[in-house]
Amino acid sequence: MFILQTTIAILIAFLALTAYNKLRSRISKGKSKQKDLEAPGSLKINSENKVNSNEKAWREPDLSELSVETCKEMDRHKLLYYKLHNLENHPEIIPRCHDLLVSLLATTLADAFKDESDTILSIAEFSRDKLTEFLLTKDSKCTDNYEAYIARRRAGGNREIFSTEQEAKWWLKQAAPVKYVDGAWLGHINKISTTFKHGRVTKNAWQVMSEELGDGDLEKNHVYVYRELMKEIDAGLPEPDSKDFIHPRHGLNEPRCWKAAMAQLLISLFPHDFLPEALGFNMAYESLPLHLLKTVRELRELRLNPYYFELHISIDNGSSGHAAMAMETVIDYIESVRKDGGEEAAHIAWKRVQAGFVLAEGLPTTPESPSMKKKPCQEPFPRNEIEARVIEVFAAKAPVAHKIHCNSRLKIGRRSLVDWLEPNAFRNPQWQKDFLDDLSNCKPWVIKGSSQKSRLVKEMSWEGKMFGSFMQSEVETLKEWIDSLDKPTNRPIVDPMIYFNFVAKSPTIPQTSCILKDYPSFARPPCNILQNWETAKGAATPGTGTTFLHNSTEELNLSRFLPLWFASRALLESLPSVPVRAADPFGSAIVRILRAQTGFSNEGPGVAGMDEVRRTWDGKAVGIIELGLEMYARAAGLTLPLSLEHVMDAGHPDSASFAIDMLGISMHWLEYRDLLVGMTCAVMEMHFWVVESDEGRLLGQEGKGILRGIAERERKGILRGIAERERKGLEVCRREIERDEERRRMFAMGMRFMQDAISKCFAPR
Missing domain, CATH: 1.20.910 (Heme Oxygenase; Chain A)
Structure with missing residues (x-):
């Protein structure tokens, strides 16, 4: 007996300790590692905000509470x-997406036009001061409303x-x-x-x-x-x-x-x-x-x-x-x-x-x-003319049909037919509304949108059990009502011209798509760049070092080189088009590479915020594009390009074609991710080569310093350059790729393709 009591006591203590630890663990998940209880993530509960343990049970809403139209939408x-998360597999949706975006813009504008006084539309003519004042007022109203909320609580x-x-x-x-x-x-x-x-x-x-x-x-x-x-x-x-x-x-x-x-x-x-x-x-x-x-x-x-x-x-x-x-x-x-x-x-x-x-x-x-939804205003009933006529039909039949159907076991929605047709109850508008709503959802008696298939109409027709109970005009009324049920409600259709007229923009949509100036564009399939895959399968490992490059930039053909330089920025840029792709270590490494290639500063423990914007304004956010423009400026006889299209037009046809293929394959991130990372590795080698081999033909000392990270120093140490940051990010990606044979093969092929393309930049002019 003593052993049993002791065992039970130990068991109870163990369970209590387990429960305590579980509760403590759950709460700690929400807390910041800082000790300050007011720090982000802390769960300090003020005395006036204690959780009410006697709160009534809460019921999750049922999908059936939504209208058919709402569910379909x-x-x-x-x-x-x-499909937008997997756009490359569904490019056919792009025209529809364009139309839908215009429709959303038109709809929200139409709503805003009803009262422009409290919206941004109140700023008829743009100025910095007006915009700043508007946003400050908007924030002030928000904080005032929050203060009122706190007072209520x-x-x-x-x-x-x-x-x-x-x-x-x-x-x-x-x-x-x-x-x-x-x-x-x-x-x-x-x-x-x-x-x-x-x-x-x-x-x-x-x-x-x-x-x-x-x-x-x-x-x-x-x-x-x-x-x-x-x-x-x-x-x-x-x-x-x-x-x-x-x-x-x-x-x-x-x-x-x-x-x-x-x-x-x-x-x-x-x-x-x-x-x-x-x-x-x-x-x-x-x-x-x-x-x-x-x-x-x-x-x-x-x-x-x-x-x-x-x-x-x-x-x-x-x-x-x-x-x-x-x-x-x-x-x-x-x-x-x-x-x-x-x-x-x-x-x-x-x-x-x-x-x-x-x-x-x-x-x-x-x-x-x-639990917080406002009770909807009482909707007027009947809601339209056809419903009014249907109610008149059943109201006329109720006094007689009620007694005739007293033995019927037919149930329509929440009530039996005999209960629905009780004459006194049927006089109530809410009762009538509930009856029509339940009847409209009562298959097979009513098939929305098809009176011909509805059993209710069949029973009113010749050889049906209710033939003669309804006049032909009444039957036609019921048929008209049933056929109207599958149609959208009388929700106003917003004219897209509301948007086009407001912004003085033509509603025409371009029928062609050029990958150099349009986005998104799947006009250039990746098959061109990948047509030699079968012959490249033997290349299980990529080249290393910079053996595929020459020792001097003097031998470099700029008309072949510059299209590849600019297009290389596109290789990884599809990753963050949907944020979830960056929500793992591989994707985060790609983001860091993109930041380096764009010219953003080194990542620190905090956020740069407006400091990064000011770096851009001051011309310090120098990336691949800006360095490429410097190459144009330093080269004799080359006109500074205004866009990627101009770069390709001025480039060697073979190199421009390969660069355009690079853009095409970059649009297919989901399928060719590891190939693109392999190509980026070859581009990284090219960046290091420019730093080591160039004697001023391509970049000045400051540009070379930005590319490698040896020119600028800050109090916290060396500001790493593009190539160094690319290397660190690519190491993370490569470690993951190395775990899988197929992914490793794709990576190797990508690196080999890019190395070969860069090597051709030294071909005779």
Whole structure:
């Protein structure tokens, strides 16, 4: 007996200790490593915000609560979400995406026109001062509203985002489609095909995107942070770029989250056609929203990790963060357009920025918590003329049919037929509405959109059990009602010309696509560059060192070399077009390589923010493009190019053709990722070769220093150059590639192809 008691006591103590440790572990996941309880991620609970243990049970909303039309639209957005994550496998959607983006811009503009006073449309003529004042006022209203919210809470008011921990977890999960594309509105910005005069603008916009990706630090990557949060709450979600992610079994059924996520993937998809709209969208999205402040507070109260949301409050600040960067990028763009095209061109550019801003403001990005939904206003019934006539038909039959059908066991929705037709009850408009709603969903009696297939109509016809009970005119009324059920509701269709007229833009869409100046473009299939794969299979390992290059740049044919130099910037640029690709060590290494090639500063423990923007303004953000332009400037007889297209036109036909093939294969990142990394390794060798062999023909000392990282020194040490940073990032990628034989073969082929192309730059003129 004593042994049994002792055993039980030990078991109880063990279970208590296990439970304590589990609880402590769960709470610690949400805490910052700092001891300061007010630091990001801490879960300090204020006395007035204690969790109410007596909160009523919360019920997850049912998909059946959504209308058929809403479900169909959500399904379309889900499928588009998947295809945009895998665009190279679905290029046929590009024209549809263009039309959908215009439709979204027109719809949100139409809504904004109803009251322009409190929107960015109130700034009829652009000026820095007006824009700054507008954004400051907007932020001030947000903080004032938050202060009022705090006062309500301290006075005993309830939470306003979600009511219980269970609902908060549901909310966090439903938000995943949007959070997993964090930064996607800039995903396609700053492509090699961007005209060089806009390079400064798109570079600064991409710096915001880079910081969304953690500047290549996985722990700071926003998608990674949210994915870790999903693990903490056991959301059980697959990768967002997988087909499984849009499967109904995961219960991601918040239509507005899917719509907002899809819009974020769309807005930067056409960076040359809709650049000002993307810049405007970025400026709106990076401003401080009220719901973000509320969310952080209420997650803390419910002991859920708020760090993802705290991160956005701090990094998006209007002083040195993304909000400030976004505003300055817009101002820089408008001033650039004014300088080149005059006041009218600047005014049109401003209109387009406004359209993008309105799009971001007009699409809610957060789930609508069921317990916080406002009760809808009582909808008038009947809702249209056909419903009124149908009700008249059944109201006339109810007094007689009620008694005739008293033995009927037929059930229509929530009630039996005899109950539905009870005369006194049927006089109630809500009863009538419920009856029509249930009848319309009662198969096989009613087949929406097809009266011919509906059993109700068949039974009213010759040889049917109800033949003669309804006059022919009444039967025709019911048929008309059934046929109307599959049609969309009378939601107004917004004319896309609303957008085109507002921005004074032609609605025509170019029928051809040139990979040198259009994006996205799949006009150049990768087969040209890969046609010798079969013969190259024997090359299991790539060359090493710089043996494929000559000893002096004097022997270099610039007309062959320069097209490859510029096009090399495109090899890896497709990776961050959807943020999830950068949310692992391999993708983060690619981001660091891209940052080096673009001319951004070395990654530090914090974020550069406006400091990086100022580096670009001061001409210090020198990357592959800027060094290539220096090569043009130093070469006798070469005219400075305005775009990649000009580079190719001036280049040797064979080299230009290979460079265009490089652009084509870079569009197929999912299939040829390791080949592209191999080609980049060969480009890195070329960069080191330029540093070692050039005696001033290609680059000056400062340019060579930037390329290798030996010219500039800061108090914290040597500022690493492009080639050194490329090497470090590629080492990470190569270690992963080496684990798989097929991936290693692809890498080797890519390096071999690029080495051969570079070697041909020394061919006779």
